[in-house]
Amino acid sequence: MSDVSLTIDGVEVTVPEGTTIWEAAARYGIEIPVLCHDPRLEPVGVCRICAVDVGERTLPAACVRHVEAGMNVITANTEITAHRRILTELMLSDQPEQSRREATTGDDSLYALARELKVSDFPWPDAKSSSNPPRGQDDSSPVIAVDHQACILCDRCVRACDDIQHNDVITRTGKGHSVRIGFDLDVPMAESSCVSCGECVAVCPTGALTHQFLGETS
Amino acid sequence: MENKAEHRLLNALEHIQQTQGAVSDEALKALAAEWGQPLYRLEGLRSFYPVFRETPGAPNRLQICRDGPCRLKGEAAVKALKDALGDRDDIEIEMVSCLGLCDCAPAAALNDSPGPLPDHADIDAWDIKDRHSISEHLPTDPYPDTAAHYSTAAQWLKRPAEEIIAEIDAAGLQGLGGAAFPTARKWQFTRAAQGEPRTVICNADESEPGTFKDRHLLEHAPHLVIEGILIGAAVIGARQGIIYLRHEYQRARAAITKALNKARADGVLGSDAIGPGHDFDIELFISPGGYILGEETALLEALEDRRGEPRHKPPFPTTAGLHGGPTLINNVETLAAVSTILARGASWWREQGIGEHAGLKYVSVSGDVKNPQVLCLPWGTTVAEAIEHCGGMADNRDLLAFSPGGASTPFLPASAAQTPMTFDDLRQAGSGLGTGALFVVGTGRNLAEVLLGQARFFRNESCGKCVPCRVGSNKGVELADAALNHQPNAIDAELAELHQTLMRTSICGLGQVALLPLVDGLKRFPDEPSLQPLRGQTPEAD
Ligand SMILES: Cc1cc2nc3c(=O)[nH]c(=O)nc-3n(C[C@H](O)[C@H](O)[C@H](O)COP(=O)(O)O)c2cc1C
Numbered sequence: 001m002s003d004v005s006l007t008i009d010g011v012e013v014t015v016p017e018g019t020t021i022w023e024a025a026a027r028y029g030i031e032i033p034v035l036c037h038d039p040r041l042e043p044v045g046v047c048r049i050c051a052v053d054v055g056e057r058t059l060p061a062a063c064v065r066h067v068e069a070g071m072n073v074i075t076a077n078t079e080i081t082a083h084r085r086i087l088t089e090l091m092l093s094d095q096p097e098q099s100r101r102e103a104t105t106g107d108d109s110l111y112a113l114a115r116e117l118k119v120s121d122f123p124w125p126d127a128k129s130s131s132n133p134p135r136g137q138d139d140s141s142p143v144i145a146v147d148h149q150a151c152i153l154c155d156r157c158v159r160a161c162d163d164i165q166h167n168d169v170i171t172r173t174g175k176g177h178s179v180r181i182g183f184d185l186d187v188p189m190a191e192s193s194c195v196s197c198g199e200c201v202a203v204c205p206t207g208a209l210t211h212q213f214l215g216e217t218s
Numbered sequence: 219m220e221n222k223a224e225h226r227l228l229n230a231l232e233h234i235q236q237t238q239g240a241v242s243d244e245a246l247k248a249l250a251a252e253w254g255q256p257l258y259r260l261e262g263l264r265s266f267y268p269v270f271r272e273t274p275g276a277p278n279r280l281q282i283c284r285d286g287p288c289r290l291k292g293e294a295a296v297k298a299l300k301d302a303l304g305d306r307d308d309i310e311i312e313m314v315s316c317l318g319l320c321d322c323a324p325a326a327a328l329n330d331s332p333g334p335l336p337d338h339a340d341i342d343a344w345d346i347k348d349r350h351s352i353s354e355h356l357p358t359d360p361y362p363d364t365a366a367h368y369s370t371a372a373q374w375l376k377r378p379a380e381e382i383i384a385e386i387d388a389a390g391l392q393g394l395g396g397a398a399f400p401t402a403r404k405w406q407f408t409r410a411a412q413g414e415p416r417t418v419i420c421n422a423d424e425s426e427p428g429t430f431k432d433r434h435l436l437e438h439a440p441h442l443v444i445e446g447i448l449i450g451a452a453v454i455g456a457r458q459g460i461i462y463l464r465h466e467y468q469r470a471r472a473a474i475t476k477a478l479n480k481a482r483a484d485g486v487l488g489s490d491a492i493g494p495g496h497d498f499d500i501e502l503f504i505s506p507g508g509y510i511l512g513e514e515t516a517l518l519e520a521l522e523d524r525r526g527e528p529r530h531k532p533p534f535p536t537t538a539g540l541h542g543g544p545t546l547i548n549n550v551e552t553l554a555a556v557s558t559i560l561a562r563g564a565s566w567w568r569e570q571g572i573g574e575h576a577g578l579k580y581v582s583v584s585g586d587v588k589n590p591q592v593l594c595l596p597w598g599t600t601v602a603e604a605i606e607h608c609g610g611m612a613d614n615r616d617l618l619a620f621s622p623g624g625a626s627t628p629f630l631p632a633s634a635a636q637t638p639m640t641f642d643d644l645r646q647a648g649s650g651l652g653t654g655a656l657f658v659v660g661t662g663r664n665l666a667e668v669l670l671g672q673a674r675f676f677r678n679e680s681c682g683k684c685v686p687c688r689v690g691s692n693k694g695v696e697l698a699d700a701a702l703n704h705q706p707n708a709i710d711a712e713l714a715e716l717h718q719t720l721m722r723t724s725i726c727g728l729g730q731v732a733l734l735p736l737v738d739g740l741k742r743f744p745d746e747p748s749l750q751p752l753r754g755q756t757p758e759a760d
């Protein structure tokens with residue numbers, strides 16, 4: 001494979017053909033924020049937080065877009081930051097009052113991003129005032145707690161369950177604004193073919209998939 | 219013959235739905251075992267496509283369109299019918315997205331038979347009037363009778379592919395599915411792309427509110443579309459063609475099936491279709507539903523048995539489409555126009571337009587005109603002339619506003635009615651020709667509700683893949699709905715900002731335009747009373 005040279009934030013970089021913009025930037029110490037991307041998984045480019053400007057009509061996701069020779073990539077400017085803030089606000093507006101991940105291990109990536117972007121007020125109708133029904137919890141598993149309300153549909157658990165563990169349990173179910181994650185034929189987690197390996201908990205960036213607190217289940 | 223592609227999971231699911239009235243858990247478990255597929259994958263498909271139902275429901279199902287022209291004209295009739303049928307448990311009423319029957323708004327489908335909304339008194343004896351049971355001869359159909367069908371392909375296939383491309387280029391044909399991409403260039407790119415398999419796909423998923431011209435073409439001239447596919451196949455070297463048809467177009471489905479069977483019987487399709495020894499056939503694939511499947515890469519995902527969620531581009535289908543091979547995807551009207559252009563010649567085509575404009579355009583006209591219909595107009599015809607061709611405005615209304623190109627194209631005021639219906643003129647006027655779907659709104663209508671209705675359609679049809687569209691379109695609709703129908707709230711700046719994010723960061727065209735008509739309307743109609751609640755003002759009582 002041949003090498004490709006391009007510019008990222010004014011820095012000349014040279015990487016092998018087929019590298020994504022996100023990987024190329026990381027190699028040169030330029031950090032592009034992400035939520036749905038995990039370097040161990042095939043990228044899906046759905047949260048759009050890593051949107052960058054390559055001079056096109058729309059802003060591609062750096063995690064999926066391959067580098068091209070002569071490309072001029074801008075990873076942050078006023079416009080991009082404004083979009084990142086709005087996207088973060090959109091995801092936060094439906095979150096539960098408190099993140100289970102933030103409350104326990106304190107590493108909720110969505111909240112961390114909100115702090116970094118200084119997102120404070122959400123002008124959008126939140127989960128409480130919404131006409132959409134609450135998305136619910138699934139406490140059936142003694143090991144893993146599922147809070148659909150905290151899920152941002154990043155697809156990390158779906159990919160980890162399939163591609164890292166080959167357990168093939170999780171899907172996106174439904175369509176549009178009512179999409180959720182589901183297990184097998186959308187049954188409660190405890191009734192599914194889940195083997196409680198915990199990989200989904202490990203990759204989840206929010207409080208959607210966390211370990212059950214000891215003695216919590218009924 | 220129609221469902222020869224039993225190798226597809228989606229065909230198997232469709233078969234289960236057809237024969238069992240639902241796709242139950244038991245059926246999916248059996249299918250999973252038979253196909254060696256994980257359960258989650260089948261759940262992902264069943265829950266994504268609206269045709270598949272988990273439980274059978276009532277014996278009769280009445281689907282009523284909730285979008286654009288139907289909502290504009292039918293709210294009272296729908297309410298009356300719902301009230302009258304309220305206590306019947308043998309009929310289930312379902313409000314659905316545009317059925318592509320905007321010419322008979324308010325439109326409905328009873329047990330999949332489409333037609334105008336029935337009066338509650340007639341529902342038991344609902345006999346859907348066959349509006350056009352006799353096939354019309356279309357103005358762009360070059361053939362006097364069926365015996366002459368496919369003679370254009372027969373002649374042109376003897377000539378080098380470059381000449382075909384050059385003729386299409388000379389005619390100035392641009393894609394008529396909404397994006398206006400030059401057709402000759404698309405054919406050139408796909409021809410030049412390396413790899414297998416090579417496929418031609420006719421996009422007949424037409425589902426954008428106000429758009430029904432493809433239905434008209436498919437019902438009355440399926441042979442022109444088939445011929446266009448055949449010529450495209452010869453140019454790009456494809457061995458397979460697919461017509462991707464929306465589920466609701468039952469009459470078009472019958473017309474296409476009949477035409478395909480005849481073409482096979484006559485040897486037009488089959489072993490020597492695109493030259494001696496070069497076989498070619500066309501599969502009719504019926505979409506399991508949803509507007510997003512019209513987006514070309516979502517369509518490809520469906521054909522590959524996945525949830526119809528758009529892919530990231532690049533790569534484009536021209537180089538890496540169906541199963542990774544070069545794929546030519548064109549709209550119904552584009553392919554039919556190729557047949558007409560090659561039959562009559564590019565110079566004939568150019569002469570049909572007005573002034574410097576070339577060709578003939580099928581325009582769907584809906585809303586407050588006397589006779590909503592599909593018109594075949596010379597390119598360059600103005601909006602006002604199109605309205606006149608439909609008998610003028612209905613119910614003694616005056617023109618208030620119009621959207622010239624489908625749900626994604628901004629509304630323009632009556633003062634813009636002299637704009638020619640071309641890509642360039644309408645873009646300069648601040649809107650677009652899109653799919654050539656003129657939605658006319660008369661005075662006395664609530665423009666704000668119409669604009670919000672377009673945003674609702676996109677919100678309802680979002681595939682849910684990316685955050686800006688999935689969450690943003692919903693928040694935008696909720697915010698505007700609350701301001702319009704509950705408490706006035708100055709949200710015009712917030713909506714404009716949200717739209718910028720959707721436009722710039724959404725993966726596909728759906729999210730990119732979801733809030734455009736609403737946000738544009740707020741700017742373009744500063745004095746429109748119905749929009750005042752979105753600026754925080756209480757509308758004056760009249
Ligand atoms: C959300 C969405 C829906 C679409 N629906 C259709 C459709 O129903 N029919 C169609 O021909 N093109 C549709 N398109 C455009 C197609 O992606 C594609 O551009 C078109 O089929 C190309 O054909 P053309 O070059 O002949 O216009 C849609 C695009 C988007 C973004």
Ligand code: SF4
Nearest residue numbers: 681683684687726729
């Ligand atoms: S913009 Fe909307 S429809 Fe398109 S991929 Fe994103 S969520 Fe799906």
